[in-house]
Amino acid sequence: MTSRPGTPATASADPVTVGIIGINDFHGALEPPKQSVFLPDGKGGTVGIPAGGAAWLASAIDGVRANYPNNVVVSAGDMISASQFASSVYLDEPTIGVMNRIGVAFNAVGNHEFDRGRQELLRMQNGGCEQHTARQPCQLERFAGAQFKYLAASTKTEDGSPLFPATGLKSFGEGSRKVTVGFIGLTLKGTPELVSGAGIKGLTFADEADTINAAVPQLKARGADAVVVLIHQGGKTPAGSDPSGCKDFIGDIQPIIDRLDPAVDVVVSGHTHWAYVCDYAAINPAKPVLLTSAGVYGELVSDIELKIDPVSHRVVSKRARNVVVQSLPYVASRGPVPNSDLVPVIQPRADVGEYVARYVDAAKKFSERTIGRLGGPAARREIGDVDYGGPLASLIADGQLAATREAGAQISFMNAFGVRAPLVPAADGSVSFGMIYATQPFNNQLVTMTISGAELKAVLEQSFIDSGPEQFLTPSAGFTYTVDRKAAPGSRVSAMRLNGKAIDPKADYRISVSDFLSNGGDGFSVFARQRDKVRGTTDIDALEAWIRAVPVRAVPSERRVLEKR
Incomplete structure (x- = not known):
């Protein structure tokens, strides 16, 4: 017997929608970084939109999250280091605190995660006040560590095991409507060329595509219906391009994607500080991957929608766009940068704003x-x-x-x-x-x-x-x-x-x-x-x-x- 549209049997076979909210290269940008996202102005030029700041980012993520009962927030690395003063002077502990409040689930390690060495990065995950740098940790509060999971599939320790877990799973729904998304997180193979050798002594960084391809069948065996890669490597489009576009895309991530297992559905990328959304099939028809990057400093959020068939256990559609985190106007070296009506002005989230202000105020005696x-x-x-x-x-x-x-x-x-x-x-x-x-x-x-x-x-x-x-x-x-x-x-x-x-x-x-x-x-x-x-x-x-x-x-x-x- 066949079911009529709208009956429970039909409804159970409808795709399950999952929202993946992606960021990358936050670099401890607790306050608005006084930089702009450039959007087409409709007149053949571009207009700069003041963007970024942790409290505004938190609200923007909440806004995207509200569209998806099933959602997960992820990051593609360089969350910490090369940071604003108020984060850096406190060893990026407040950045981890912000991301805990935002509700990040997974963060791939980036090259800058290793700037202060292996032991300090492990402290970022596990918490505590053990001192590994010239600066004293836990100056304002005892550091509890990240509530999210670092993923480091390609970063191997002396015994060949990953420094952090290679993968993670997130499930949504129950029974016949349950779907599972698998995540693989890793940094670029060239990390040793980008950080001090003393900080990564004993660590090795494996080939990106080989690492991903080895992890895909493991995730599938554990029930993953979709596979999402969080990788700290990326590309770029020409200056002034639409941050949700993919015009003339180039970059070191291309040869990696060209070698990926076809079971990979989405790649959330970073490292280049460039914003883009690419239907990679338009570049290489054999690799129908959805590729995203949200630029830098929390100025954008990648809103990624997957529709997953719970019967065939596969992704049936996917799309993405980058959302501008419009925050405070500022004065640049060339003059004022006002707010724009091209996109909404985000209202800062109060609890994150209060938390950031505590660290900013404490840092003023150093910075002013x-x-x-x-x-x-x-x-x-x-x-x-x-x-x-x-x-x-x-x-x-x-x-x-x-x-x-x-x-x-x-x-x-x-x-x-x-x-x-x-x-x-x-x-x-x-x-x-x-x-x-x-x-x-x-x-x-x-x-x-x-x-x-x-x-x-x-x-x-x-x-x-x-x-x-x-x-x-x-x-x-x-x-x-x-x-x-x-x-x-x-x-x-x-x-x-x-x-x-x-x-x-x-x-x-x-x-x-x-x-x-x-x-x-x-x-x-x-x-x-x-x-x-x-x-x-x-x-x-x-x-x-x-x-x-x-x-x-x-x-x-x-x-x-x-x-x-």
Whole structure:
């Protein structure tokens, strides 16, 4: 006998809807980060929407959650570290507290989760007040740890087991209507190139696609009807693209998805700080994966809807969009950024706002002291797919050189990816410690080393390898070089000069960089092979001393890296 529409027998066979709410790269952004999400303005241009902040993010997630009786909140890594001052100064304990209040279920480890080393990351999961860093934990309250689960399928310990569980399951409904979603969480294989070697000693990072494909049948055997990957790797679309679109998508995640088991339904990605929603079948018809990323700093939330057939135990439809977390207007270096009526203004969630305020207020005694004055804003400068670092990177490099002259330094370099926020002084030019901390939140030590002229060229060439993102190394004053991005790899850097004199390939030079770079971070492996390394002060102390050394520190305006067009 067949059932008529609307009878219980038919209803039980209808798909079950599950809402997956995705974030990534939160980076301890407790307060609105004074950045914008750019949306099409309907006139051929774009408009910036002020976005982000933990209390606004919590409300935005609640708003998406309200649409789905069956829901789960997940994160694709870099939840902590490279954080705002109020989170970082308290070892990101308040960020974990925020995510507990939001109700995150799973977070894939990202590369920045390892910034303070393995033991401190384990403390983030398990709680407690054992000290693993220079800063004292549990300054405001005893740290209880994450109520959500870290997932680290590809991060192996000395005995070959994952540092954290590889997978997790979440079930919805009962009886014949029960469906189960399986999650695989992991970071990028290149994590050792992005963090200090001391912090990950003994850990290995396996191939991403191989790890995922090994976990899929295990999840299926445990009853997973859908498989969702949370991976700290990603891609990007052209600047100004719709954050819910996939125009001209490229990135290191593509070869990973191209190798995935077809049973993978959704990939929630991150790492690149780019927002996109891709029906990957339009890129590779053999891989009909739904791919998402919610940008950075809690400025967006990925609203992912799965419809799962409880009879055939498979996903029958899926769709996603990125929701803008519009928060407070702010003043950027180019002027005011007001609220927009293109998307709703989110109201902050009170309990999260009160919790954040407790940490922000406590951090003020550290952050509000004036350290000096600047002659104007010092901005990052990103053009297209290239990160130049801008005047701010030049300012930082000059400070690093001054701080390491006693170690014989002649040149210093700042990696553009390490410049995390623009430096905009107050109206009177004053700069607070909190401002420079937002710019450089890593507390890296400076390292001075000996390098030959030939090796110096080799390391600059590593900025422009075809297999990774381009990132200019910004030099201190007196050093210049020219880049031809159209030349063959290995021949893109020329005309290296120090104080007007050509660099001698056979001569030795003393240069200073952060200890992150000196260990080969960001793919600059040539630095790791250099000689006579001397450790010095921290990067933030060097910047503070440089700004404070004169009544008003001028922001560098000259181009030190020239580009052939």
